[in-house]
Amino acid sequence: MKAYFSYFRMRLIHSLQYRTAALAGVATQFFWGFMEIQLYRAFYSEHADAFPMTLSSLVSYIWLRQAFLMLFNTWTFEGELFKSILDGNVAYELVRPADLYFMWFARTAAVRVSKTLLRFWPILLVAFLLPAPIGMQLPPSTGTFALFMLSGFLTLGVTVAFTMIVYFSCFYTVSADGIRAILTPVSELLTGGLLPIPFMPAFFQKIITLSPFGAMMNAPLRIYSGNITGIEAGKIMLLQLFWLIALTLVGMLLQRRGMKKLMVAGG
């Protein structure tokens, strides 16, 4: 456990170096969020009664999503990891006295956390300073905030476990490009990255909520503003825990079986 944690720290410090890229990212994310809020406000001004969540809930949802984009998105992958499976360098990892799955899990989580540490605070700072309709609100209570944090950790876990499945499915398909090209738009839609899940038709909502995608950013971003509370919050976090375990097991299985049939040529 300690080994994985120090590996996590190592990768974290490594990727904290890319500050200029982060600054540009902040500006873009902020602008994106602003435009999206403007769009929803246009809908809200005419159809407030058909809105599935309060405007301030939605505004908080969008700002949080923009601030934690690097933590919760389903489309950040490290090319290096794909490459090491494809060119066989993954065999070196076997030499290490640590479990490959958890090493990569720690590494992927570290990259996400470090990118987020550089980006989230300027976005949130400005979002809190903005005036009422488009400004970010504090959560209704400290209890809600605690639930948000806990759910956020679970989301990071579920999301990383999901990306691990994509990495290790590379053992079975020759190239990862195809899977990535298709998964990126589909998972972005299903996690609520484009449109918050409450805005979708009831039928879709039901399916997505039970799927692993509903157990990702959907949960913490809606818990924060009180859109999901009480028993519902407990239920969705149990689902998150379930998917974290299930996706981790699937990923480990893919990795174990892939490594078994892996043959490394050359010397």
Added chain:
Amino acid sequence: MKLYFKFFLMHLKSRMAYKRSFFFSVLGRFLTSFTTFLTIVFLFDRFHVVKGYTLGEILLTSGVTLLSFALAEMFFRGFDSMQVIIKDAQFDRLLLRPRSLVFQVMCQMIEFGRIGIVVQSAIMLIIGICASGIEWTAAKALVLFLMIPTGTLLFSSLFLLHAAICFFTLEGIEFVNILTYGAREYGSYPFDVYGGALLKICTYIIPYALVQYYPLQYLIGRTDSVWYGLISLLAPVFFVPTYALWRLGVKKYKSAGS
């Protein structure tokens, strides 16, 4: 032109060498713009109308914007990778050749994967044309048709702007993405949806609204003045300052590679 066609075939052949990877990249692009489509449909399923625009009218707008952007991206994407061209000194090679630089950078890259978006946005456009309830006349058809090439030229000028800035910074500036990809993302809706201030910016500073908002007003019959429809012809004027900046950049260029 003949030379460009040669490059076109060359890029096509090299892309076709890996058919499966090509297929997936087209499919991925198709799905990306399909999710845009779904998002719009979901929102209108709930709200029916925004600022007086119906689903059909929004699909029409979205189709036109996406299509002209995808065409610009397909043929002018070379400018978006200008930082690479400058950094590994490929640009020095281009300077030696007896052809215009803009032409040569254009020939560096043709993104056939964008066909996925072209197809999807064309479908969206067709649905929009049928569902918008517009009574089509020859004049309106012409106005709609003009929106596409003028939009493509406008977006291409923005790619050129990004490339020109690279001469001064040697780095791509992600901020410029707001101007290009942001317009694609949010150009699905007529710009007045985002508020009056933004519409002004999109009229006078970067003239997106000329190829989108104003012609649309004519198409859906909110104004009878055909000038609103033909104003899109003014948008390519944006090319002039960006080209000037590009020329300045080329003049100032000192090789960065080894």
